[in-house]
Amino acid sequence: MLTKTPRTTPKTKSDRISFDRDEANAILDEAMICHVAFADDEGPVVLPTIHWRIGQTLYFHGSHASRMSQALASGRSLCVTATLLDGLVMARSAFWHTMNFRSVVLFGQGSEVKDLEEKTRAFDALMEKVAPGRQPHLRPTTQKELVATKLIAMPIEEGSVKCRQGPPGDAEGDEIWPVWAGILPLSLQAGEPIAEERVRPEMTLGKP
Numbered sequence: 001m002l003t004k005t006p007r008t009t010p011k012t013k014s015d016r017i018s019f020d021r022d023e024a025n026a027i028l029d030e031a032m033i034c035h036v037a038f039a040d041d042e043g044p045v046v047l048p049t050i051h052w053r054i055g056q057t058l059y060f061h062g063s064h065a066s067r068m069s070q071a072l073a074s075g076r077s078l079c080v081t082a083t084l085l086d087g088l089v090m091a092r093s094a095f096w097h098t099m100n101f102r103s104v105v106l107f108g109q110g111s112e113v114k115d116l117e118e119k120t121r122a123f124d125a126l127m128e129k130v131a132p133g134r135q136p137h138l139r140p141t142t143q144k145e146l147v148a149t150k151l152i153a154m155p156i157e158e159g160s161v162k163c164r165q166g167p168p169g170d171a172e173g174d175e176i177w178p179v180w181a182g183i184l185p186l187s188l189q190a191g192e193p194i195a196e197e198r199v200r201p202e203m204t205l206g207k208p
Contacts, residue, residue: 030084035081061151077107
């Protein structure tokens with residue numbers, strides 16, 4: 001289970017909250033983008049970035065000069081959120097419209113990973129998340145590239161999951177109002193691959 005604390009315990013709609021670690025991991029694995037919040041010398045910041053997970057560790061990466069990488073590596077307190085939007089819920093009044101979603105909020109501190117073997121394993125895992133099976137066919141990463149990229153690790157410990165699924169919850173009596181109500185499902189789907197102009201004709205995304 002995720003660690004339950006006052007800041008992960010909701011004051012409303014507690015029926016939508018879970019501290020199940022497997023559920024949190026599943027959301028983190030499916031989501032391609034998260035938002036990382038922190039405060040630095042210039043004030044509060046929330047930035048989008050890619051994330052990935054190995055076991056109970058969440059990873060981020062960036063250039064050594066980036067504001068986010070420096071903040072994450074400094075041990076500052078972080079809040080990380082990832083959300084999957086599953087549908088728009090259309091009710092019979094504007095007030096009861098909502099969304100079906102799955103989200104996870106984590107709190108913690110990051111630290112820089114400097115060991116090159118761990119960095120190699122972590123970046124291989126990132127490629128496996130983005131494009132399963134592609135890593136073995138790529139040009140090997142050089143040590144210069146590993147050193148040039150800052151890798152941040154954050155333990156997955158304190159946090160909570162929040163989900164909403166199901167049909168609209170119309171106010172009593174609204175069911176007779178003559179307007180369509182229900183769910184408009186939404187999902188992230190890949191389009192047709194667009195090859196770079198120097199790719200040989202016999203090569204496809206699924207075949208190196």
